[in-house]
Amino acid sequence: MTTPPNPPALSVKVLPALTALASRVEEVRFPLETSDAAAARELRQSLADQLGDYLVPRVENQDAPLLVVVGGSTGAGKSTLVNSIVGSRVSTPGVLRPTTRWPVLVHNPADADHFTSDRILPSLKRVVKESTDLGTPQVRLVASEAVPAGLALLDSPDIDSVDEGNRKLARQLLAAADLWLFVTTAARYADAVPWELLHQSSERGTTIAMVLDRVPPQANREVRHHLSTLLTEAGLGAAPIFTVPELQLVDGLLPEAAVFPVQSWVLGLGRNTTARERVVARTLTGALAAVPARARALAENCRTQEDAAAALADAVDSAFGAAHEELARSLVDGRVLRGEVLARWQDFVGTGQFFRGIEPTVARLRDRITNAVTGKRDAAGPLEQAIGSSIALLVREQAIEALTETGTRWRSVPEGRALLEATSAAPTLPPGFDEALSRTIREWSDSVNDLVREVGQSKRAKARILSFGVNAVGAVLMLAAFAGTGGLTGVEAGIAGGTAAVSGKLLDTIFGDQVTRDLAATARSGLLERVDAVLAGVRGPFDRALATHEVPPRFSGTLTAAADRLEGTL
Structure with missing residues (x-):
């Protein structure tokens, strides 16, 4: 596989074209309940999140810290893994569902300015205390010297949470990731929902790494091999796999030996500038390449809305026009x-x-x-x-x-x-x-x-x-x-x-x-x-x-033109 350049060589025209496309996507609305409206709204939100939370800020500042989003299924042990990587309880695990209500972002104190601003995730209020107004969409910031400068870990809500708001937020956070550290268990790694998101993240260009948690020692080889096969079939064969055996926690943390492989790999990205830039380059290059096609798909959804609106209006005009003509004859x-x-x-x-x-x-x-x-x-x-x-x-x-x-x-x-x-x-x-x-x-x-x-x-x-x-x-x-x-x-x-x-x-x-x-x-x-x-x-x-x-007329053409303009700069 060819390694992307470090950092990716982007035309000076990319950012204006990207910003213009982001504005067009934000303006898109699907007010009519056409057969594809639900999927269109989901695509619009996904694309808007990726553009606003990741692509625009990342292109603006390619030297910003690498954001690793730790995501996965309910009860997979995401918060415990984050705590274990950091070496302290920065995120609170729980037995009640949903557990992580709002995301927790752990960063080096030297990188605070990157995350206290609304450079990424502008829709989330920044808080530093866990008890702060839990009804307001927010991200809790935790500064920790255990995380090297140039790296941040984000513990996200469950992708299959019983709470719809949690599920939507989890998808939004994944769209903002430079690297998705996907956490699953030996019992649930083949579930449908995670694989749907893995496919989507791959299509968007996000770099992915897998953590297989709670693996019984006797099943380690078999489960790891099966997961590797599934990843290859999904086009994700390059994704690294880390396994964490099923062990008793020590003071709420995984034993150091059990977490060391994934810990050293993740934290090493922060300490190794070249490795960090390669991850950024891979995700950014893949994400940019995927955006024009997604924007054109959204434009087709807009065209469906425009055609539907025109047909509904024509039904009114033709019926009442016919009434006028018939009355004129009468x-x-x-x-x-x-x-x-x-x-x-x-x-x-x-x-x-x-x-x-x-x-x-x-x-x-x-x-x-x-x-x-x-x-x-x-x-x-x-x-x-x-x-x-x-x-x-x-x-x-x-x-x-x-x-x-x-x-x-x-x-x-x-x-x-x-x-x-x-x-x-x-x-x-x-x-x-x-x-x-x-x-x-x-x-x-x-x-x-x-x-x-x-x-x-x-x-x-x-x-x-x-x-x-x-x-x-x-x-x-x-x-x-x-x-x-x-x-x-x-x-x-x-x-x-x-x-x-x-x-x-x-x-x-x-x-x-x-x-x-x-x-x-x-x-x-x-x-x-x-x-x-x-x-x-x-x-x-x-x-x-x-x-x-x-339905705004001719917006599909405007959106297509913005996608073409971006593609022409890549």
Whole structure:
């Protein structure tokens, strides 16, 4: 195996590129519960820990002390091993689980400045007393002359602790290690969790050494050979193996003879500058080489989030866009004039026989309608109400259709289901919808009457509007606006066609052909604009859910570019 240079020759561009990538990784978020979200969050945290706790500070200062993280399974004897290497009880072992709640970092007094600052593990508060506020994430610093300058030992929590916070912290500490001294026992060295982490550490480039603790003398050769085989198969064949026999402790420490091989090797790294630099070089070089690929994998996870967010937004846009288009069609194809509206129109002109006796002249027609609408009975109000009810029914149908379509598409994917469960978004009409819709239609009806007043300013128009009444002309204008027949069949289509002809001719006598067409178009567009505002309230919970769980657009490309930049400096 080729030995890395001492220290590794790094381009001056590495640190800026590394820092930029670390910033991008810190900014990454996975708000949507896509199928890969859990793994993506774990990768992001792992990469952020490695960049922030190890790579950036190590590249900034390659001469900083070598950090040996002593990690392993529950009850493997990590704290006892650290105490035995140092020769005093600096970390407290225990029989209760979890034992090591917060990490203990043992360093030479001359290296205190390296660890009292937040150069590494900035998220952990520095304390010097074991009893200090155990609820605060912290690392306890212990200065000891037994540890040579240039070396520090960190006793970490169990990697398989019953406490989830301990497990996460243990993984964070491993990401900060120059060397992972993995402690296991003869009974548990083949457990799945440790090997998963050993593989991950190897992929990240961390140098690893094994301590096989509590080995029965008669099983030493067999167990050591099997462990060596497993390490080789995992690509870790170069990792040194130290065995510690199963012995009685002396004043809480392992007998000196039992711990001497691992003790002399570890402490020797601090005393031998060349050996220490080689470990740093090996871990740093391997870790840097592994980062671009991990960052690109994270970028793919970001792309999945971006695609999922776009698909969810498209489901809302397409469903409510379709509702808008369908409503726009319904306002010109005669669907508004169904049933009750046509009945009220016949009432409005004074007789159900009206369409069979239409005189051919507009003047006579106007007189007939004038007589009907200026009598004792005001038929314009019921006609306006019928038109309003018909519009409300069409809008309600399309709102429900849009909600159903959006809900169906969101429920078909895990991220959509999670959003529906986590927010107020729901495929049901919001409270007060019908009241809000009725109010909107009344306001639109009033605006049509205002339009009639505003446009009918000529003497001739004013006189005719006054003879009919503003509300009556407004009602006729509404009919003219909706008087297509594309959505009707049979008798209704025939009646609606007659209605269109009659209402159009009447309005032409008041405003003229072109003005009548413009007024009808203005009335339709005004209604559609107001109805869109109502639909926006219906889709509002979906839009707010997406805004609350916003996925930054094109971040995957930004992250990939940062990874490429770093790779180009290595």
